[in-house]
Structures are given as structure tokens and as C-alpha cells.
Amino acid sequence: MAKRSQGINTLCAHAGELEDKQFKGAVSPLYMSTSYAFEDVEVKRYPRYFNTPNQQALAQKIAALEHGEAALIFGSGMAAVSSSLLAFLHKGDHVVLQKTLYGGTSNLVTEEFKKFGIDFTFARDLSAEAFEKEIRKNTKGIYIETPSNPLLSITDIKAIAGLAKKHGLVSMIDNTFASPVNQNPIDMGIDVVIHSATKYMGGHSDILAGAVVSSEEKIDTIFQLAKNFGGSLSDYTVWLLERSIKTMGLRVKAQNENAGRMAEFLEQHELVEKVYYPGLKSHPDHELAKSQMKGFGGMLSFELKGLDSAIFMKYLKLIKPSMSLAGVESTILSPAKTSHALLSPEEREEQGIKDGLLRFSVGIEEPEDLIADIEEALEETRKDMVDVRI
Numbered sequence: 001m002a003k004r005s006q007g008i009n010t011l012c013a014h015a016g017e018l019e020d021k022q023f024k025g026a027v028s029p030l031y032m033s034t035s036y037a038f039e040d041v042e043v044k045r046y047p048r049y050f051n052t053p054n055q056q057a058l059a060q061k062i063a064a065l066e067h068g069e070a071a072l073i074f075g076s077g078m079a080a081v082s083s084s085l086l087a088f089l090h091k092g093d094h095v096v097l098q099k100t101l102y103g104g105t106s107n108l109v110t111e112e113f114k115k116f117g118i119d120f121t122f123a124r125d126l127s128a129e130a131f132e133k134e135i136r137k138n139t140k141g142i143y144i145e146t147p148s149n150p151l152l153s154i155t156d157i158k159a160i161a162g163l164a165k166k167h168g169l170v171s172m173i174d175n176t177f178a179s180p181v182n183q184n185p186i187d188m189g190i191d192v193v194i195h196s197a198t199k200y201m202g203g204h205s206d207i208l209a210g211a212v213v214s215s216e217e218k219i220d221t222i223f224q225l226a227k228n229f230g231g232s233l234s235d236y237t238v239w240l241l242e243r244s245i246k247t248m249g250l251r252v253k254a255q256n257e258n259a260g261r262m263a264e265f266l267e268q269h270e271l272v273e274k275v276y277y278p279g280l281k282s283h284p285d286h287e288l289a290k291s292q293m294k295g296f297g298g299m300l301s302f303e304l305k306g307l308d309s310a311i312f313m314k315y316l317k318l319i320k321p322s323m324s325l326a327g328v329e330s331t332i333l334s335p336a337k338t339s340h341a342l343l344s345p346e347e348r349e350e351q352g353i354k355d356g357l358l359r360f361s362v363g364i365e366e367p368e369d370l371i372a373d374i375e376e377a378l379e380e381t382r383k384d385m386v387d388v389r390i
């Protein structure tokens with residue numbers, strides 16, 4: 001009989017848990033040892049080898065959540081991104097990447113790859129044709145991120161996975177914005193799924209971590225490089241991350257729901273110019289998002305109509321200005337001033353990132369309270385702007 005696969009909240013709560021054989025405690029015991037016996041044992045355990053009991057248990061949980069065979073846990077999302085890319089790209093190789101990538105990933109590629117003799121091209125747009133056009137004889141990998149930051153554009157995961165298979169390339173995706181609750185790229189043919197666990201997996205703005213999920217074989221390739229680079233996560237934080245993930249399904253579903261409500265509220269508001277949210281019918285990639293996502297996520301962006309977004313942000317009380325995202329608390333930022341400040345104004349313009357654009361990471365608060373906060377801040381900002389004009 002085929003094994004019944006469990007649902008997301010069951011996997012979040014139970015997959016990979018360690019049994020407390022000694023005391024029968026309810027949660028995974030925490031093993032902090034950096035030194036393990038090496039005689040008469042099968043596995044030589046050491047935290048930097050990614051094989052302590054807690055690391056292996058959490059890797060099992062995350063692999064189950066992403067429907068992959070195996071996983072590795074890292075000290076940051078960027079350690080997961082860099083280890084994955086550098087494991088499959090060697091001197092003389094070429095990689096095609098999506099243009100609208102997380103800032104740290106763009107920096108890694110543009111600032112470091114030359115040093116390693118790795119060539120790269122950013123595809124002109126998100127279409128599979130644009131990616132295919134850039135494939136050369138020495139291309140070895142293809143790298144995407146969807147939904148993208150900050151405009152929540154959607155890349156066709158199946159089309160990219162198919163393209164990679166056709167040309168014998170390793171396909172990689174940064175699945176951070178969707179989280180495994182909303183999107184499982186391995187089911188669509190992607191080889192390597194990367195997460196900044198700092199975001200939805202951690203979910204409480206208090207953990208820096210990363211994860212990679214793939215086949216046993218590809219995880220071993222990444223492991224061979226990663227053990228030398230030394231980016232593993234402390235077992236204490238591994239344990240804390242396991243605890244956080246237990247509620248990830250509940251949190252992310254609440255955030256999906258809230259973000260949908262916020263997007264609809266903002267879209268009909270007379271002081272809002274434009275809302276970017278894949279769950280809105282007005283989003284150009286709505287149908288594609290519907291076909292590959294189980295939920296539309298907790299991130300959205302918007303532009304105000306004739307109001308100064310910096311003043312608006314100052315009037316928000318509940319929604320806090322913050323660099324990071326995906327916590328249970330709602331946060332907001334100006335991409336032009338923070339995450340995309342390093343781009344030139346022309347590059348931002350080209351990517352459609354207006355100076356007044358605001359990126360909203362929607363938390364788990366009651367939607368009515370979030371709406372009240374936004375309404376008050378919009379009203380105060382409008383009054384200010386009128387005063388300035390007088």
C-alpha cells in the first residue's frame with residue numbers, strides 16, 4: 001500500500017522529531033555536544049559536518065516539508081545560497097540568473113563570482129524564453145526566486161525546471177518568500193530549493209538560519225563544499241528553529257489571509273495608487289501564481305497617490321518600519337531606501353521600483369487593527385500634505 005503523505009501542519013509539528021528515550025519528554029532533546037565518540041560508531045559526528053542529532057532531525061523535517069529526499073541546515077540564508085551555487089558551478093562555468101533577486105544574492109554573484117572564474121548572465125525578464133536565450137555551451141545552472149522582492153512578480157517554475165532538464169542544467173530556486181506552506185518547487189521539477197529560514201521558517205524575527213532541500217545525491221555535492229566553507233548552524237538555534245517551524249503552517253496561513261485582506265483594502269483606497277500582490281486579480285501574474293502556489297503569501301507592496309511615503313510610515317503605530325520580513329509582527333520598509341538602495345535610480349526604474357514604493361510584510365495581528373493603523377496614518381499624512389501646500 002502506498003504510504004499516505006501527511007498534511008502541512010502535521011509535518012510541521014512532527015516530521016523529524018527526536019525521541020526523548022531517557023525521560024519521555026514531549027519535545028526533541030537538545031544535544032549541544034561538539035565532541036562525539038569516534039570509536040565503534042558508524043557516523044563521525046561534528047557540528048560543522050552537519051550531522052549532529054538535532055541538525056539531522058531538523059533537516060529531515062525541512063526535507064519532508066519541501067517533498068525532497070534530504071536537506072542541510074545553514075547558519076544563514078546566504079550560507080545556503082552561496083554553498084548551493086558554488087557547489088554546482090566551477091571555474092569556467094556559466095549560470096543564468098533571474099534579474100530581480102534578493103540583494104545579498106545579487107551582491108554575491110556580482111562581487112564574488114569573478115574571483116572564482118564563474119561567468120553569469122541575468123535574464124532580461126522572467127519568461128523562460130529570456131532564460132533560454134542566455135544559455136551557452138558552458139552553462140551549468142539556472143537560478144530563480146519567486147515571488148520576487150519587492151514587486152512580487154512570479155516566475156513560471158515548471159517552465160524553468162523544464163528548460164533546465166532540456167539543457168542538462170541544475171535548477172535552483174530561492175523559495176523564501178513563498179515558504180514550503182505556499183509552494184513546493186520540487187513537485188514542479190526543480191532540483192535545489194533554498195530558504196532563508198530567518199524569514200517564515202523562523203517567523204519570530206529572532207533566528208538567523210538557512211536551509212537547502214534536494215535529492216540525496218545533490219545534497220551530498222553541496223555538503224562536500226559546505227563542510228569546508230564552515231557555515232553550519234549552532235545546535236541551540238537548530239533546536240529553536242525546530243520549535244518555530246511547528247507553528248509555521250498556522251502562521252503562514254494566517255499571514256496569507258491577512259495579506260489578502262490588506263491587498264483588497266489598499267487597492268480600493270482613494271489614496272493608494274497601486275498594489276502589487278499575486279493574489280489580486282489585477283496582478284499581471286495572478287493566473288500563473290494560482291497555478292503554482294497554494295497560498296499567495298504574506299508579502300505585498302504598494303504606492304501611495306500623491307502622498308509622501310516617508311511621512312506615512314512615521315504615522316504608522318502598529319506596523320513598524322523594519323529591514324527584515326516574515327515575522328508574526330507586521331513590518332514595512334521603503335525598498336528604494338533600504339533593500340534596493342545600492343541599485344542606481346536607473347536600475348530601480350528599470351525594475352519598476354518607484355521611490356515611494358512600500359513593501360509590507362503582513363503579520364498575524366487582527367486585520368481590523370492593521371486596517372485602522374493604515375487608515376489613520378493615511379489621514380494624518382493627507383492632513384500634513386495639505387498643510388504643506390497651504
Ligand SMILES: *Cc1c(COP(=O)(O)O)cnc(C)c1O
Pocket residue numbers: 076077078079081102104145149174176177195196197198199208209210
Ligand atoms: C533574507 C533573504 C535571504 C538571505 O537570508 P539571510 O538569512 O539574511 O542570510 C535570501 N533570500 C531571500 C529571498 C531573503 O528574503
